[in-house]
Amino acid sequence: MTYELYYWPSIQGRGEFIRLVLEEAGAKYEDVARGEKGGRDSVSRILDGVGNTPPFAPPVLKAGNLYISHAANILMFLGPRHKLAPKAEAGRLWAHGLQLTMTDFIKEVHDTHHPVATSLYYEDQKKEALRYTGEFLKSRAPKYLGYFEDILKRNGGKYLVGRSLSYPDLSLFQIVTGLRYAFPKAMKKIEKDIPLSVALRDAVEKRPRIAAYLASPRRIAFNEYGIFRRYPELDKK
Amino acid sequence: MTYELYYWPSIQGRGEFIRLVLEEAGAKYEDVARGEKGGRDSVSRILDGVGNTPPFAPPVLKAGNLYISHAANILMFLGPRHKLAPKAEAGRLWAHGLQLTMTDFIKEVHDTHHPVATSLYYEDQKKEALRYTGEFLKSRAPKYLGYFEDILKRNGGKYLVGRSLSYPDLSLFQIVTGLRYAFPKAMKKIEKDIPLSVALRDAVEKRPRIAAYLASPRRIAFNEYGIFRRYPELDKK
Numbered sequence: 046m047t048y049e050l051y052y053w054p055s056i057q058g059r060g061e062f063i064r065l066v067l068e069e070a071g072a073k074y075e076d077v078a079r080g081e082k083g084g085r086d087s088v089s090r091i092l093d094g095v096g097n098t099p100p101f102a103p104p105v106l107k108a109g110n111l112y113i114s115h116a117a118n119i120l121m122f123l124g125p126r127h128k129l130a131p132k133a134e135a136g137r138l139w140a141h142g143l144q145l146t147m148t149d150f151i152k153e154v155h156d157t158h159h160p161v162a163t164s165l166y167y168e169d170q171k172k173e174a175l176r177y178t179g180e181f182l183k184s185r186a187p188k189y190l191g192y193f194e195d196i197l198k199r200n201g202g203k204y205l206v207g208r209s210l211s212y213p214d215l216s217l218f219q220i221v222t223g224l225r226y227a228f229p230k231a232m233k234k235i236e237k238d239i240p241l242s243v244a245l246r247d248a249v250e251k252r253p254r255i256a257a258y259l260a261s262p263r264r265i266a267f268n269e270y271g272i273f274r275r276y277p278e279l280d281k282k
Numbered sequence: 283m284t285y286e287l288y289y290w291p292s293i294q295g296r297g298e299f300i301r302l303v304l305e306e307a308g309a310k311y312e313d314v315a316r317g318e319k320g321g322r323d324s325v326s327r328i329l330d331g332v333g334n335t336p337p338f339a340p341p342v343l344k345a346g347n348l349y350i351s352h353a354a355n356i357l358m359f360l361g362p363r364h365k366l367a368p369k370a371e372a373g374r375l376w377a378h379g380l381q382l383t384m385t386d387f388i389k390e391v392h393d394t395h396h397p398v399a400t401s402l403y404y405e406d407q408k409k410e411a412l413r414y415t416g417e418f419l420k421s422r423a424p425k426y427l428g429y430f431e432d433i434l435k436r437n438g439g440k441y442l443v444g445r446s447l448s449y450p451d452l453s454l455f456q457i458v459t460g461l462r463y464a465f466p467k468a469m470k471k472i473e474k475d476i477p478l479s480v481a482l483r484d485a486v487e488k489r490p491r492i493a494a495y496l497a498s499p500r501r502i503a504f505n506e507y508g509i510f511r512r513y514p515e516l517d518k519k
Contacts (some may be wrong), residue, residue: 098376098434101383101429113375122375138350138359141334145352145385146338152389160397160410163415173397173410180399192338199334241378 047073049107051091052080056271057223057264059116059151060104065215066120068258070127074113076263083128126143140206143196143213147220150189153223154155157181157279165275167269173275178279182231186224190239197241204245211253217242218249223273230278284310286344288328288470291315292510294501296353296388297341302452303357305495307364313500337411340398354381357449366449377443380433380450384457387426391461392509394418394516404513415516423461429477430454434478447489454479455486460510465517 048067052060054076067074074189077083091105095278100114106122113119118228121141124130130140160177161170196205221242236243249255258264267273285304289297291313304311314320328342328349337351343359350356358378361367368378394489397414398407433442442450462469473480486492495501504510 058329094436099432099436100379101386101426111372111375118375118379118382135348138348138355139478142337142355145355148382149338149389152386160285161414162421164417164421173413176397176410180401184399184401189338195336196334196517199331199336 046109047075049075049077050104050121051077051088051107052087054083054085055265057219057266057267058104058271061219061265062116062212062216063104063106063119064263065219065255066123066127066129066212067093068263069210069254070129070207071250071254073254074125079263090281102162114237117141117148118272120144120216121269126210128143129210129215131207131211136207140211140213141166142214143193143205146189147213147216150220151272153181153185153189154220154227157227158274158276167274169276174279176214177282182235182281186228186231187235189262190221190235190242194239195244197245202241202244203248210249212246215249215255218246218255221246222250223267226267227273229275230280283346284312286312286314287341288314288325288344289341290325290392291322292321292502292505294456294504295341295508296503298456299353299449299453300341300343300356300360301450301500302456302492302495303364303366305500306447306452306491307360309360309364309383310517315369327513334492346362354378354385357381357453362365366452368444368448370434372442377448377450380430380442381453383426383429383448383455384450387422387457388509390418390422390426391457391464394396394464395511400420404511407517411516416518419465419472419518422463423468423474424472427458427472427479431476431479434482439478440485447486452486452492455483455492458483459487460504463504464510466512467517500509 050060050063052058077087078085088103092099095112096271098112104116104119105112105114106119121137124140125132125137131137157165157178158174159170160173167174193205204210205217250259269275287297287300289295314324315322325340329336331351335349341353341356342349342351343356350359361377362369362374375461394415396403396407397410404411430442441447444452487496499512506512
């Protein structure tokens with residue numbers, strides 16, 4: 046079976062957490078909006094309705110007859126199927142809980158540049174963004190990252206869940222990498238307190254399939270349209 | 283088995299979505315922090331660590347040996363066990379996706395009074411709250427509520443999922459009721475466009491177990507410490 050991923054074609058965004066899992070799994074998938082017949086219209090068509098179950102927003106994964114929306118929901122579906130999550134219920138719920146904490150974190154990252162409204166430009170909410178990001182870098186990012194660091198520590202240091210790589214590890218790679226892109230100065234300081242997370246990030250980057258993916262044109266570069274944006278004025282040491 | 287719910291004892295908050303399911307299911311549960319030996323300390327103890335899987339934040343449900351965190355994760359667990367969600371995978375994923383959209387919506391409701399930081403008082407971010415809430419009531423609330431209205435319409439009008447009550451219906455009840463508490467003026471206008479959602483809300487309120495719960499001391503009253511807060515200056519017609 047070939048999965049179909051529906052997500053905006055020009056950003057990593059929330060779709061990237063799914064792309065990383067599909068790549069690490071070596072799964073066959075089509076990143077539909079980036080294909081020849083794709084484009085943004087292919088995503089809009091999905092949102093207009095898949096039978097009576099239209100998703101609220103992308104990403105959406107088509108797996109056979111199933112259309113699944115919300116990144117964390119999709120990862121929960123893919124994980125056990127591709128040996129990137131425990132199969133037993135307790136482990137599945139724990140991995141999903143971790144992913145939902147990352148979902149909350151990612152929303153707060155997004156709000157560093159859009160604290161008032163998604164419908165407004167960054168430039169029109171810059172004043173609020175400066176204040177929001179100040180609190181984010183001082184309190185929220187260290188709190189979330191410290192939490193995942195603690196989980197790594199309690200679990201032996203290498204992986205967040207169990208004794209092998211799972212999808213939350215891939216998401217933590219993306220989060221640390223993205224924060225480094227967006228806030229290079231602030232992260233230099235924050236990273237001192239999360240050595241296990243940084244080591245996990247580095248290890249994920251070197252995994253053969255991930256390394257090949259990152260070097261390929263399939264990996265969209267970070268840019269100022271996605272979740273992780275580099276606005277130097279927001280990056281406080 | 284008696285479930286144990288760990289959540290702050292003085293607010294409805296995110297715990298309320300779980301209380302509603304447990305009440306409608308007629309399940310045995312202890313709202314630990316509200317019990318004699320409870321209090322806020324009982325929640326803090328859970329956050330300090332349950333073995334090596336400490337949750338990031340409440341609510342947490344203890345079910346036998348399982349500790350599950352994140353409201354949507356808990357509801358996904360409880361739903362099929364208490365006939366409040368489909369058992370088949372497609373239905374489970376669809377219900378969970380709807381709940382995750384509600385999770386996003388609820389976070390935005392929270393941000394109407396805390397757009398800068400949870401660690402600051404409302405009074406210290408009132409200016410930003412006024413601007414955020416303006417956009418929220420103009421665009422975001424109608425968009426989310428319109429989405430659920432559309433799902434109800436496509437599904438025959440009475441329920442969000444399948445042909446009987448499920449946990450997303452109970453959550454939509456809580457959301458419409460909460461928004462009505464927080465923004466009575468704005469909701470009077472918005473409700474004109476979501477008749478099916480309002481009818482669902484009314485139907486849920488009259489269900490015998492929910493009606494008994496709402497009339498009991500177990501239901502905490504809305505107040506200005508939870509997600510849905512009534513600050514008249516934010517409520518625009």
